[in-house]
Amino acid sequence: MHTKPRARRGRDVLVVGGGVVGLVTAWRCAQRGLSVAVADPEPGRGAAHVAAGMLAAVTELQYGEQTLLGLNLASARRYPSFTEELEDASGLPTGYRACGTLAVALDADDRAELRELHAFQSALGLESVWLTGRECRRLEPMLAPGVRGGLRVEGDHQVDPRRLAAALLRACERAGVDFLRQPAGRLSVVADRAAGVVLADGSAVPAGQVVLAAGCRSGLLEGVPEEALPPVRPVKGQVLRLRVPAPFAPFLSRTVRAVVRGGHVYLVPRENGELVVGATTEETGHDTAVTAGGVYELLRDAHELVPGITELPLTEALAGLRPGSPDNAPLLGRTALPGLLAATGHHRNGILLTPVTGDLMAEIVTGGDPEQALPFSPARFSRAPGTRPEAPGTRPEEPHTLTEGVPSR
Amino acid sequence: MHTKPRARRGRDVLVVGGGVVGLVTAWRCAQRGLSVAVADPEPGRGAAHVAAGMLAAVTELQYGEQTLLGLNLASARRYPSFTEELEDASGLPTGYRACGTLAVALDADDRAELRELHAFQSALGLESVWLTGRECRRLEPMLAPGVRGGLRVEGDHQVDPRRLAAALLRACERAGVDFLRQPAGRLSVVADRAAGVVLADGSAVPAGQVVLAAGCRSGLLEGVPEEALPPVRPVKGQVLRLRVPAPFAPFLSRTVRAVVRGGHVYLVPRENGELVVGATTEETGHDTAVTAGGVYELLRDAHELVPGITELPLTEALAGLRPGSPDNAPLLGRTALPGLLAATGHHRNGILLTPVTGDLMAEIVTGGDPEQALPFSPARFSRAPGTRPEAPGTRPEEPHTLTEGVPSR
Numbered sequence: 001m002h003t004k005p006r007a008r009r010g011r012d013v014l015v016v017g018g019g020v021v022g023l024v025t026a027w028r029c030a031q032r033g034l035s036v037a038v039a040d041p042e043p044g045r046g047a048a049h050v051a052a053g054m055l056a057a058v059t060e061l062q063y064g065e066q067t068l069l070g071l072n073l074a075s076a077r078r079y080p081s082f083t084e085e086l087e088d089a090s091g092l093p094t095g096y097r098a099c100g101t102l103a104v105a106l107d108a109d110d111r112a113e114l115r116e117l118h119a120f121q122s123a124l125g126l127e128s129v130w131l132t133g134r135e136c137r138r139l140e141p142m143l144a145p146g147v148r149g150g151l152r153v154e155g156d157h158q159v160d161p162r163r164l165a166a167a168l169l170r171a172c173e174r175a176g177v178d179f180l181r182q183p184a185g186r187l188s189v190v191a192d193r194a195a196g197v198v199l200a201d202g203s204a205v206p207a208g209q210v211v212l213a214a215g216c217r218s219g220l221l222e223g224v225p226e227e228a229l230p231p232v233r234p235v236k237g238q239v240l241r242l243r244v245p246a247p248f249a250p251f252l253s254r255t256v257r258a259v260v261r262g263g264h265v266y267l268v269p270r271e272n273g274e275l276v277v278g279a280t281t282e283e284t285g286h287d288t289a290v291t292a293g294g295v296y297e298l299l300r301d302a303h304e305l306v307p308g309i310t311e312l313p314l315t316e317a318l319a320g321l322r323p324g325s326p327d328n329a330p331l332l333g334r335t336a337l338p339g340l341l342a343a344t345g346h347h348r349n350g351i352l353l354t355p356v357t358g359d360l361m362a363e364i365v366t367g368g369d370p371e372q373a374l375p376f377s378p379a380r381f382s383r384a385p386g387t388r389p390e391a392p393g394t395r396p397e398e399p400h401t402l403t404e405g406v407p408s409r
Numbered sequence: 410m411h412t413k414p415r416a417r418r419g420r421d422v423l424v425v426g427g428g429v430v431g432l433v434t435a436w437r438c439a440q441r442g443l444s445v446a447v448a449d450p451e452p453g454r455g456a457a458h459v460a461a462g463m464l465a466a467v468t469e470l471q472y473g474e475q476t477l478l479g480l481n482l483a484s485a486r487r488y489p490s491f492t493e494e495l496e497d498a499s500g501l502p503t504g505y506r507a508c509g510t511l512a513v514a515l516d517a518d519d520r521a522e523l524r525e526l527h528a529f530q531s532a533l534g535l536e537s538v539w540l541t542g543r544e545c546r547r548l549e550p551m552l553a554p555g556v557r558g559g560l561r562v563e564g565d566h567q568v569d570p571r572r573l574a575a576a577l578l579r580a581c582e583r584a585g586v587d588f589l590r591q592p593a594g595r596l597s598v599v600a601d602r603a604a605g606v607v608l609a610d611g612s613a614v615p616a617g618q619v620v621l622a623a624g625c626r627s628g629l630l631e632g633v634p635e636e637a638l639p640p641v642r643p644v645k646g647q648v649l650r651l652r653v654p655a656p657f658a659p660f661l662s663r664t665v666r667a668v669v670r671g672g673h674v675y676l677v678p679r680e681n682g683e684l685v686v687g688a689t690t691e692e693t694g695h696d697t698a699v700t701a702g703g704v705y706e707l708l709r710d711a712h713e714l715v716p717g718i719t720e721l722p723l724t725e726a727l728a729g730l731r732p733g734s735p736d737n738a739p740l741l742g743r744t745a746l747p748g749l750l751a752a753t754g755h756h757r758n759g760i761l762l763t764p765v766t767g768d769l770m771a772e773i774v775t776g777g778d779p780e781q782a783l784p785f786s787p788a789r790f791s792r793a794p795g796t797r798p799e800a801p802g803t804r805p806e807e808p809h810t811l812t813e814g815v816p817s818r
Contacts, residue, residue, distance in 0.1 A: 242701055277701075292651055292686075292708055293719025299705035310702025317723065 010196055010206025011035045013365055016184045016221060017214035018043025020161065021343050021350060023168035024358030025211055027089075029365050030175035037178040037207070039199060044169040047215055047350060048161040050239050050320025052268045052276040054255055055079060055352045056156045058126045059101050061117065066124070067375045068329045072349060074372065075356035076155065082355035083159065090170035095160025097271060101255040104136050104143065104150035106304060110259055111148045118151055128153045140252055142306045158255055158268050161351050168354075180205060184214075187223035187340065194339035197221075209365055211341045216286070216323040218344035227382045228337035232345045234286050234321035237279035238294035240302075241316035242309060244273045251275065251308070258305050265301035267309075275312065277302045280319075288319040322347050331378040332357060333364050341365065342378045419605055419615030420444045422774055425593045425630060426623035427452025429570065430752050430759060432577035433767030434620055436498075438774050439584035446587040446614060448606060453578040456624055456759060457570040459648050459729025461677045461685040463664055464488060464761045465565045467535045468510050470526065475533070476784045477738045481758060483781065484765035485564065491764035492568065499579035504569025506680060510664040513545050513552065513559035515713060519668055520557045527560055537562045549661055551717045567664055567677050570760050577763075589614060593623075596632035596749070603748035606630075618774055620750045625695070625732040627753040636791045637746035641754045643695050643730035646688035647703035649711075650725035651718060653682045660684065660717070667714050674710035676718075684721065686711045689728075697728040731756050740787040741766060742773050750774065751787045 013029050015022045018040030030036045040046075054060075057072035083096040105111035121128045129152045136150040137143050173179070184197040188204060196206035212218045216234035244251040250269065257266035268276040280294045295317050302309050325331060325345030330353060335342050343361050346353050360373045422438050424431045427449030439445045449455075463469075466481035492505040514520035530537045538561045545559040546552050582588070593606040597613060605615035621627045625643035653660040659678065666675035677685040689703045704726050711718050734740060734754030739762060744751050752770050755762050769782045 240701070289722040290724075291719065292649070292711070292721050292723045295704065295723055296708035296712055296719060299701055300709065302701070303705055310700065310705060312701050313698040314701045314704055314726065315699075317726075 010208070011037045011178070012208045013037070013211060014039065014196055014205055014207035014209070015211045015213050016197060017046070017212070017218070018169070018179070019046025019213065019215055019350070020048045020165050020168060020354050021215070021346060021357055022211070022213035023165065023172055024354050025213055025343050025361040025365075026177045027168060027172045027175055028358040028362035030172065030177050032362055032366055034365065035176075037180055037205060038172065039180040039182065039184040039197060039205065041182050043179055043181070044165040046165075047320040047322060048165045050237065050318045051161040051351050052239060052266065052278045053095070053159045053161040053164070053351050054101070054156065054266060054268055055158055056101060056255070057352060058121060058128060058153045059103050059151070059156045059257065060348065061121060061124075061126070062328070063120060065328065068349075069124070071329075071356060071372065071376065072352055075353045076157075078355040078359075079157065079159065086164075086167050086171055089174060090167040092167040092170055093163055094167050095163040095270060095272075096157065097159070098157045099254040099269075100152065100154045101156035101257065102131075102136060102140060102150050102152055104256065104258050104305070105148045106144065106146060106258055106260060107148065113259065114149065114151055121151075127155055140254070140256055142251055142308050143256065144305055144307055156255065158270075159351060160270060164351065164354065184221060187221055189223060189225070189337070192338065194337055209339050209341060211343055211361065211365070212335070213343040215344060215350075216321045218323065218342065224340065225337055228335040228340055228378075230331050230335070230342045230344050230378060231326055231381050232323045232331070233283070235324040235347065236282040236284050236287060236319055236321055238282075238290055238298065238317065238319045239276060239278040240295065240298050240314060242275040242277060242312040243315050244269070244275050244312060246273075248308070248311065249273060251312075252306070256305065258301075260301035260304055263297065263301060265298065265305060267302060267306060275309075277309070286321065288321060290317045290319050294319070322350070326381065330357070330376050331381070332360055332373050332376040333378055335378045336382045419617070420446045420587070421617045422446070422620060423448065423605055423614055423616035423618070424620045424622050425606060426455070426621070426627070427578070427588070428455025428622065428624050428759070429457045429574050429577060429763045430624070430755060430766055431620070431622035432574065432581055433763050434622055434752050434770040434774075435586045436577060436581045436584055437767035437771035439581065439586050441771055441775055443774065444585075446589055446616070447581065448589045448591065448593040448608060448614065450591050452588055452590070453574040455574070456729040456731060457574045459646065459727045460570040460760050461648060461675065461687045462504070462568045462570040462573070462760050463510070463565065463675060463677055464567055465510060465664070466761060467530060467537060467562045468512050468560070468565045468666065469757065470530060470533075470535070471737070472529060474737065477758075478533070480738075480765060480781065480785065481761055484762045485566075487764040487768075488566065488568065495573075495576050495580055498583060499576040501576040501579055502572055503576050504572040504679060504681075505566065506568070507566045508663040508678075509561065509563045510565035510666065511540075511545060511549060511559050511561055513665065513667050513714070514557045515553070515555060515667055515669060516557060522668065523558065523560055530560075536564055549663070549665055551660055551715050552665065553714055553716055565664065568760060569679060573760065573763065593630060596630055598632060598634070598746070601747065603746055618748050618750060620752055620770065620774070621744070622752040624753060624759075625730045627732065627751065633749065634746055637744035637749055637787075639734075639740050639744070639751045639753050639787060640790050641732045641734055641740070642692070644733040644756065645691040645693050645696060645728055645730055647691075647699055647707065647726065647728045648685060648687040649704065649707050649723060650727075651684040651686060651721040652724050653678070653684050653721060655682075657717070657720065658682060660721075661715070665714065667710075669710035669713055672706065672710060674707065674714060676711060676715060684718075686718070695730065697730060699726045699728050703728070731759070735790065739766070739785050740790070741769055741782050741785040742787055744787045745791045
């Protein structure tokens with residue numbers, strides 16, 4: 001590839017990837033006075049275009065992931081002020097909705113699992129309330145008559161990821177972020193230090209620091225030394241969008257979710273009448289095909305949970321790729337290559353972790369070393385070949401069989 | 410609406426509606442030397458854009474519909490020469506595929522029904538062969554292990570309705586048919602005779618004869634006297650399109666169908682790797698929303714029949730409106746208003762009946778009175794208000810409980 005040299009200095013920061021994580025990093029860096037560019041052929045798309053936008057720190061609690069829980073809760077707490085600031089900065093809505101979540105059980109096994117989750121939440125001081133089936137149906141009359149009980153989590157809200165991405169894009173533009181609308185082709189390394197990227201068209205973009213924020217493709221950038229490559233992989237999720245016609249509104253008033261046949265299903269009702277149904281979890285590589293089986297499974301499980309969905313128009317079926325990491329926690333911070341940072345591996349929590357990711361990354365880019373980010377350093381995966389370091393929150397404190405929540409690999 | 414008068418004489422024939430029935434009528438009339446125009450904002454679309462294209466005269470046999478059976482069989486027999494002529498005339502493929510059909514039973518009740526259908530087919534001299542479940546699976550290895558038996562109908566083939574429509578459109582253009590790309594707004598009646606239409610933009614299109622071929626909207630044209638309005642209604646059908654990736658090909662070699670929980674499900678494999686899954690039957694007015702329930706039902710039933718579909722990409726979900734008539738048979742010929750003809754009400758058989766419809770309508774338009782069309786005269790619905798005449802094929806010759814096939818109203 002031919003490289004057109006440009007001014008040696010270039011931008012302060014080049015962000016590879018214009019999904020929500022790349023955009024929030026760019027925005028926060030620009031707010032600190034840095035010159036920032038984002039390389040992405042289609043900024044504002046990425047996995048957020050498919051994501052449902054649940055902010056489910058408490059509902060998706062995983063045993064053994066308490067460190068991640070801390071970050072998730074911190075980000076959830078920032079959401080109200082974050083979206084307020086973002087809406088002011090962009091002039092666009094984000095669809096943030098403090099609606100709470102109801103996780104229900106459809107049979108005795110589900111019920112036992114939810115009870116365990118409830119006990120675990122209580123032990124950690126998290127707020128959740130056990131409800132009988134009847135109480136669940138009183139809250140959400142569309143629920144199946146067979147619901148056996150559930151957990152009401154008043155603090156788990158939602159945002160509209162497409163609006164969030166559009167608002168971040170606008171805020172970035174207003175803050176002076178430069179958008180290079182093509183893929184990054186290769187990392188430039190000069191004197192053992194990241195020095196920018198070469199774009200797909202061969203033009204060089206020098207930069208003081210490069211942030212890898214390309215979601216599940218963050219490990220694919222050419223020119224990155226192996227020890228600095230983020231170990232992320234695509235975890236496919238298929239998601240449906242239904243529409244609630246006026247006569248059926250509101251249909252649901254809060255996010256409703258359940259585990260059905262071992263798979264998660266959730267229904268996220270937007271204020272604009274959209275109802276998002278998600279999501280499959282598939283390890284099929286870089287494949288975004290919507291399949292008959294994926295759609296069938298989602299409709300079957302959602303129908304079991306809320307039979308009345310059959311009446312609703314189905315407006316979209318899409319698949320996205322979550323950036324999975326070996327321990328389900330994100331990679332935030334400096335990599336083994338000086339000048340190269342990572343903000344990726346957010347797995348199921350990319351939307352939830354957007355506010356805290358922007359804050360931490362801007363602090364690290366400007367030389368800080370925030371304690372909150374330490375457990376999520378990319379370094380945890382790159383000490384020595386063959387010896388994987390202990391990952392945050394993967395040491396169980398006692399035997400436990402809770403399997404609900406984020407699926408393990 | 411303002412009417413711009415034009416030359417008194419105008420075209421010989423104006424066809425209202427550019428679906429396959431309107432197009433084949435226009436083409437056949439133009440071939441006879443008539444000057445023909447078709448009014449349709451989007452010719453070549455219509456219900457054919459959604460239809461699966463089964464040519465299932467024998468498989469969809471209904472007890473009590475023997476008159477319609479005769480027309481269906483006549484049209485099925487014309488298909489090979491019809492598509493050959495059309496492909497020559499248009500230079501385009503039609504996707505006609507002489508692949509046969511396998512109708513299978515998934516439980517003992519289905520099996521008993523299929524057995525009855527088989528007996529009825531045999532009594533009428535129709536060719537179908539009873540197969541055991543094992544024989545069915547030998548023909549189609551993707552079939553569910555639980556298949557209890559089936560009927561092999563070697564004469565029920567398929568065509569690709571989208572290609573058929575595109576070829577008809579091209580053949581019409583080549584034969585000099587004029588396309589007026591807007592909706593017909595109102596029928597012009599002069600001296601108690603149809604004299605053309607006024608288009609949506611107010612321009613008048615005079616014509617010697619007007620053919621109503623607007624599918625389920627054929628009864629909605631303003632200006633048509635009540636006694637001449639075709640009593641058609643929309644019967645919604647939702648249809649999915651899957652794709653068979655190369656490693657799975659051919660997946661299925663012929664049309665496979667079954668009755669599951671009282672609903673029909675069929676899988677029509679195209680040579681280009683498309684697999685069409687249809688269809689719901691819903692009486693919900695002029696509504697073409699794809700619903701969660703419709704897609705769920707199709708996937709559930711198709712999955713029961715051919716479990717391996719879960720692996721296939723889902724590429725389209727669409728709903729179309731069949732033009733249902735009170736007796737499930739088409740309306741072909743002169744209406745109560747001189748100069749106004751109908752070619753509509755084809756219900757589930759529009760694609761199958763396309764060849765014979767074109768031939769009969771051209772003969773009627775040019776003054777003929779083909780015997781084959783007599784039972785399908787629109788006059789059967791318009792004798793006197795309040796007294797519905799006996800419709801073709803609705804008099805059962807003996808009590809019978811066969812309910813498979815075309816659903817009744």
